[in-house]
Structure formats: C-alpha cells, structure tokens
Amino acid sequence: MNVAVIGAGWAGLAAAFRLKNAGAHVTVFEASGAPGGRARGVSDLRLGTIDNGQHLMLGAYTECLALIRQLSPQRPDTELLTRLPLTLESADGSFRLRAPRLIAPLNLLWALSFMRGLTIADRISALRMSIALRRKAWRALPDQSVHALLSQHNQSDALIRKIWEPLCLAALNTPIRQACAQLFLNVVRDGLGGSSIASDLIVPRVDLSSLWPAVAAQQVTTRYHHIVRNLQPQLDGVRVDGVLFDACILAVPPYAVQRVLAECLKANDPTALALQQSLQAFSxxxxxxxxxxxxxxxxxxxxxxxxxxxxxxxxxxxxxxxxxxxxxxxxxxxxxxxxxxxxxxxxxxxxxxxxxxxxxxxxxxxxxxxxxxxxxxxxxxxxxxxEACPGLRRPATQTMWPGLLLAGDWTDTGYPAVLEGAVRSGLHAAETLLKQQD
Ligand SMILES: Cc1cc2nc3c(=O)[nH]c(=O)nc-3n(C[C@H](O)[C@H](O)[C@H](O)COP(=O)(O)OP(=O)(O)OC[C@H]3O[C@@H](n4cnc5c(N)ncnc54)[C@H](O)[C@@H]3O)c2cc1C
Structure with a gap:
C-alpha cells in the first residue's frame, strides 16, 4: 500500500511509523524543513538547540513513551527523559503539592491532604471534590466550564488561584471560564486516577525533534518544504497535488485542512458541510x-x-x-x-x-x-x-472519503491539544486504514 501522510508533526509521524511497520510504503509531506511540528527543536546561534516551546509530559502519556522507547531502544530512558513524582511547587516555596508514587486514589488523597500553603478547610474541600468526581467516574455536566465545575464543588478563590487555574492553563491552555470541564477531568482522570506512575511529570532531556520525530522521519520517505495545496479523493485513492496514492492521512491543523480540502468542502453535501463547519469552529x-x-x-x-x-x-x-x-x-x-x-x-x-x-x-x-x-x-x-472550550465538535478520524483519514491533536481524541492526543490520533488513523485494507 502506498500511503501519503501530510504533516510531520507528532500525529503524522506516529501514523507514518505505524504504517511503515505494517509494510506500507509511506511518503510524508512537510511544509517546513524539519520534523516535529509544534513540538520541535530549534537551532539558535548562541543558545544551541532549544525547543520551540517547553513541553511537559505525564506518566499517563503511554503511547508517546512507547514510541520514544521503540525508536531508540539502545538509549536508556534516563538519557532521554527526566521523570519526577508529581510535584507542583511555587518558586517562593509558599505552596507545594506532591503526589507520592502510590496507587490511585491514595496518591491523590495524600497529595491533597498534605498540600502546603492552603488552609485545612481548603484541603478538605479539594479532597471532597476529588472523591465526588471519582465516584462519578470523572464525568462533568454537559457543556460545563472548568469554572462552573469548581463553583459546583465550592472551591475557594485560594484553591482556584493556587491549584486549579494553573493546572487548567497548563493542561488546556485555556482560562477556566472558557475551558471545557470534561477535557480537564479526562487529563486529571488519566494522570491521577491511574497507576502509581501515571502522575509522574516527564521533561525531555534532549530537544523535541531528536526525542523521536527525527528518528521516525528517517525511516520513511520524507519530502520537506512541500506545502501540499490540494487533495482530491478518488474512487481508487487520493491525489496529493496531482499524484495518486492508495490512501492519505491528513495530519495538519484545522485551518490547514480547510485550505487543502477547499475544493472538496465546497461540495453541496451535508457531510462535507458538517466537516467545514466543525473546522471553522476552532479558535x-x-x-x-x-x-x-x-x-x-x-x-x-x-x-x-x-x-x-x-x-x-x-x-x-x-x-x-x-x-x-x-x-x-x-x-x-x-x-x-x-x-x-x-x-x-x-x-x-x-x-x-x-x-x-x-x-x-x-x-x-x-x-x-x-x-x-x-x-x-x-x-x-x-x-x-x-481553545479547549465546551461543546466543541471535533471531527473523527474517518471522513466521508474512504481513503482519506484525519489525524492531529484537534481530532476527537478525548484530550485537549497535547502530545499524547496527537500521537494517539496518528496511531488510530493508521490502525483504521490497516483495518480497511484487511
Ligand atoms: C509552545 C507550546 C507548548 C506546548 N506544551 C505542551 C506540553 O507541555 N505538553 C503537551 O502534551 N503538549 C504541549 N503542546 C501541544 C503539542 O505540541 C501539540 O499537541 C502537538 O505537537 C500537536 O501535534 P500535531 O501533529 O497534531 O500537529 P502539528 O505539530 O501542528 O503538526 C502539523 C504539521 O503539518 C505541517 N503542515 C501544515 N500544513 C501543511 C501542508 N499544507 N503541507 C504539508 N505540511 C503541512 C506543519 O508544518 C506541521 O509540521 C504545546 C504546544 C506548543 C506550541
């Protein structure tokens, strides 16, 4: 099978690597000159290689961590990553939350009970909320914001300011009044409701491209500096700027999908219209x-x-x-x-x-x-x-065109825009395509 993957970010490269391992011939098209997308190394004359943005992972990012291990089997984890038990501490030492490596819910109970810098009443209130949410299987009300969720559970201003607001911004990059409570709870559930190491904080020790994207990109055919302008789904595959492939995984952000699929989305078809509307809804x-x-x-x-x-x-x-x-x-x-x-x-x-x-x-x-x-x-x-706001309808992997699949942190992953969501979406697109071929 001859597959085109558009976009050499974490989603596109995860898909490309999975397909290549299944025996497909994969060509990755990337607009820029390097792999990694929004999580990449950047050369700086005076600072050396730095990252375009500091990235933090969680122990719960199982698919990212598996890819890193698979692509550098000869390098121990400790050479590539720093792993710490969850510790949120203010620079002046006035606030500290630490989750020891205990099985859930003991980790969370311990962390919230022994927080430094909050009153006993606040600690009890945070504990009550986490117990109540755990009982409800971490389900928020439909279309609820993080702020509404915190109000529903009577979280004080101090709790919001010291824990929930910084955590929400770090995980969703969206202020609490606009942020989707369910996406926030999904991250909390997987980080704090899982195994004893799921809540670990993981910081890359090498630049983000070298961590695995550059290694994966070398294993497939990669065309850098190629901005794909036009995709045309056909009965026997997908034309990528005029060249026919058996299938295509489009792993670019929503605004780029709109451009690349502009012609198809004009079609007078309710499914195309629905996709167009959901792409336009992203901010x-x-x-x-x-x-x-x-x-x-x-x-x-x-x-x-x-x-x-x-x-x-x-x-x-x-x-x-x-x-x-x-x-x-x-x-x-x-x-x-x-x-x-x-x-x-x-x-x-x-x-x-x-x-x-x-x-x-x-x-x-x-x-x-x-x-x-x-x-x-x-x-x-x-x-x-x-923007991870409530009610956002995120497109699924499969499209109305059988040979064309979507991937990226913005597809319907259940996560906000994070590395694990990107990687899972890429793997899911690859698996879906492989099943279609069976
Ligand atoms: C500064 C910053 C900090 C972040 N911090 C964290 C963090 O701490 N933890 C975390 O988990 N996540 C973090 N994220 C989010 C994370 O980086 C993203 O979720 C992830 O990188 C998205 O990967 P992706 O493959 O879905 O998309 P992208 O990385 O956007 O990949 C899309 C690729 O497609 C290419 N492309 C676009 N259009 C075309 C075209 N027409 N033709 C060919 N190629 C095209 C682009 O150049 C890009 O390389 C952060 C993001 C940023 C920017």
Missing part, C-alpha cells in the same frame, strides 16, 4: 516560551516551579524550568500569552529575571541568586493549541 491560543542563557550555571530547588504573575509589571512568567543538560539555561513559560513580541524586549527580560530572582530567593532551599542573563530567545507560537 486558537498562544504560548510564549522564553529561554534565558545565564552567565553561570544555576539550578532551581525543584526542576520546574510555579511563578506568581504580575502582568502590570511585565512579570508574566507562569512556570520556570531548569534545562536538563544545560545548567546555565532556564526556560519560562507563559500560557495563553499576550503578544509578547510587541513588548519592549529589554524591559521584558529584566522583569522576568527579577520575577524569578525575587521569588526563588524566598524558597527555603534557595541555591543562590539567579545569575545575570546574557542571551535569550523568545518564541511565541500564536496558534499553539486550539
């Missing part, structure tokens, strides 16, 4: 990542820490990470960011360095003051994720 949110090169090596008390923000003084950092293998670099993440590219750059770097410095110095295990920042790189991904 997007940005994430900014600031990598700081420090004058000397320095490390945080914990590899990743939460920052208190103060947008008015440009102290916009939400999370700070020590970069594994680069002890003289830290990355700062701003989810759902304002347009930081328009802000005076020197003022921004000064403000964020002051933010980290002042908050980290208060931590009981402070390891000295943040050294001077000598270089930096700011990357703003304007369409980092789709």
């Amino acid at each position: 997007y949110r940005s994430i900014a990542t600031l990598t700081l090169q420090l004058k000397e090596p320095w490390s945080l008390p914990v590899p990743l820490m939460m920052l208190d923000e103060d947008a008015a003084s440009l102290q916009v950092g939400q999370w700070v990470f020590s970069r594994a293998n680069c002890r003289d670099q830290v990355t700062v993440v701003v989810s759902d960011s304002p347009d930081l590219l328009k802000v005076d750059r020197d003022a921004l770097i000064d403000a964020v360095a002051t933010q980290i410095r002042s908050q980290c110095l208060k931590h009981p295990k402070a390891t000295g003051t943040l050294p001077a920042v000598i270089h930096h790189r700011l990357i703003v991904e304007k369409r980092a994720t789709f």
Whole structure:
C-alpha cells in the first residue's frame, strides 16, 4: 500500500511509523524543513538547540513513551527523559503539592491532604471534590466550564488561584471560564486516577525533534518544504497535488485542512458541510516560551516551579524550568500569552529575571541568586493549541472519503491539544486504514 501522510508533526509521524511497520510504503509531506511540528527543536546561534516551546509530559502519556522507547531502544530512558513524582511547587516555596508514587486514589488523597500553603478547610474541600468526581467516574455536566465545575464543588478563590487555574492553563491552555470541564477531568482522570506512575511529570532531556520525530522521519520517505495545496479523493485513492496514492492521512491543523480540502468542502453535501463547519469552529491560543542563557550555571530547588504573575509589571512568567543538560539555561513559560513580541524586549527580560530572582530567593532551599542573563530567545507560537472550550465538535478520524483519514491533536481524541492526543490520533488513523485494507 502506498500511503501519503501530510504533516510531520507528532500525529503524522506516529501514523507514518505505524504504517511503515505494517509494510506500507509511506511518503510524508512537510511544509517546513524539519520534523516535529509544534513540538520541535530549534537551532539558535548562541543558545544551541532549544525547543520551540517547553513541553511537559505525564506518566499517563503511554503511547508517546512507547514510541520514544521503540525508536531508540539502545538509549536508556534516563538519557532521554527526566521523570519526577508529581510535584507542583511555587518558586517562593509558599505552596507545594506532591503526589507520592502510590496507587490511585491514595496518591491523590495524600497529595491533597498534605498540600502546603492552603488552609485545612481548603484541603478538605479539594479532597471532597476529588472523591465526588471519582465516584462519578470523572464525568462533568454537559457543556460545563472548568469554572462552573469548581463553583459546583465550592472551591475557594485560594484553591482556584493556587491549584486549579494553573493546572487548567497548563493542561488546556485555556482560562477556566472558557475551558471545557470534561477535557480537564479526562487529563486529571488519566494522570491521577491511574497507576502509581501515571502522575509522574516527564521533561525531555534532549530537544523535541531528536526525542523521536527525527528518528521516525528517517525511516520513511520524507519530502520537506512541500506545502501540499490540494487533495482530491478518488474512487481508487487520493491525489496529493496531482499524484495518486492508495490512501492519505491528513495530519495538519484545522485551518490547514480547510485550505487543502477547499475544493472538496465546497461540495453541496451535508457531510462535507458538517466537516467545514466543525473546522471553522476552532479558535486558537498562544504560548510564549522564553529561554534565558545565564552567565553561570544555576539550578532551581525543584526542576520546574510555579511563578506568581504580575502582568502590570511585565512579570508574566507562569512556570520556570531548569534545562536538563544545560545548567546555565532556564526556560519560562507563559500560557495563553499576550503578544509578547510587541513588548519592549529589554524591559521584558529584566522583569522576568527579577520575577524569578525575587521569588526563588524566598524558597527555603534557595541555591543562590539567579545569575545575570546574557542571551535569550523568545518564541511565541500564536496558534499553539486550539481553545479547549465546551461543546466543541471535533471531527473523527474517518471522513466521508474512504481513503482519506484525519489525524492531529484537534481530532476527537478525548484530550485537549497535547502530545499524547496527537500521537494517539496518528496511531488510530493508521490502525483504521490497516483495518480497511484487511
Ligand atoms: C509552545 C507550546 C507548548 C506546548 N506544551 C505542551 C506540553 O507541555 N505538553 C503537551 O502534551 N503538549 C504541549 N503542546 C501541544 C503539542 O505540541 C501539540 O499537541 C502537538 O505537537 C500537536 O501535534 P500535531 O501533529 O497534531 O500537529 P502539528 O505539530 O501542528 O503538526 C502539523 C504539521 O503539518 C505541517 N503542515 C501544515 N500544513 C501543511 C501542508 N499544507 N503541507 C504539508 N505540511 C503541512 C506543519 O508544518 C506541521 O509540521 C504545546 C504546544 C506548543 C506550541
């Protein structure tokens, strides 16, 4: 079988690798010059290879982790990934939540009972909510927002500000009033309701392209710098810019699907119209990542820490990470960011360095003051994720055209826009295609 995969992101490459292992001849078309899509390594003259955005995985990301192992069997996990028991800690040490590696629900009960920085009443209220949600199999009300879910369970302002809001932004990149409660609960369910290591936080130790996408891309035919303009499903396959393939997996974001399928979507057909409408319904949110090169090596008390923000003084950092293998670099993440590219750059770097410095110095295990920042790189991904709002109708893998399948973090994965959703969607598209051929 001769298959075209459009898009060399995590979804497209997962599909391509699965199909290649099943004996298909796979050609991947990628608009840019490198594999990885929205999770990729970027070369910087002064900083070396960094990532386009700091990514965090969970122990529950089983398909991502399996791919990484399969593609680099000779490299131990510890060379590629840092694995930590779930720890959310503020940079100043005033708040801490730790989940020990215990089976669910003991991990969650322990974590919420022994949180630092919240009153006993708040801890009991968080515990009550998690027990109630677990009993309801982590089901939210239809079309409920995260904010409505938290209000329904009487979560205080302090609980929302210290735990739920940062967790929701980190997982869904969508503010709690707009974020879909069910998608949020799906992440909590798989992270905290599963095995004892499902809640582990996993930080890549190598750049995101080298982690596995570059290795997978080498095993199939890859055409970089090829922007696919037109797909035409036929009775005997799919034409990709005029060339006939037996089948095609379209693993590009919704706005790109609209362009590539423009002609087919014009068809006066209710199914085509429904797909067109669901593609148009997506809106997007940005994430900014600031990598700081420090004058000397320095490390945080914990590899990743939460920052208190103060947008008015440009102290916009939400999370700070020590970069594994680069002890003289830290990355700062701003989810759902304002347009930081328009802000005076020197003022921004000064403000964020002051933010980290002042908050980290208060931590009981402070390891000295943040050294001077000598270089930096700011990357703003304007369409980092789709807005994970309630009621969004996400298209399925199969389309009205038998040889054409969809993949990507935005398809109906049950997850928000995350790596695991992307990989699962790619594997699902490949499996669906293989079953069709049986
Ligand atoms: C800054 C940032 C931080 C993030 N943080 C996290 C995190 O901590 N944890 C997490 O799990 N997820 C995170 N995500 C989300 C995660 O990166 C995505 O869910 C995932 O990478 C999506 O993969 P994908 O394959 O579905 O899509 P994409 O990565 O968008 O891949 C689509 C590919 O298709 C190509 N393409 C588009 N149009 C065409 C065309 N016409 N012809 C050929 N090629 C085309 C694109 O160039 C791209 O390479 C983050 C994302 C960003 C941007």
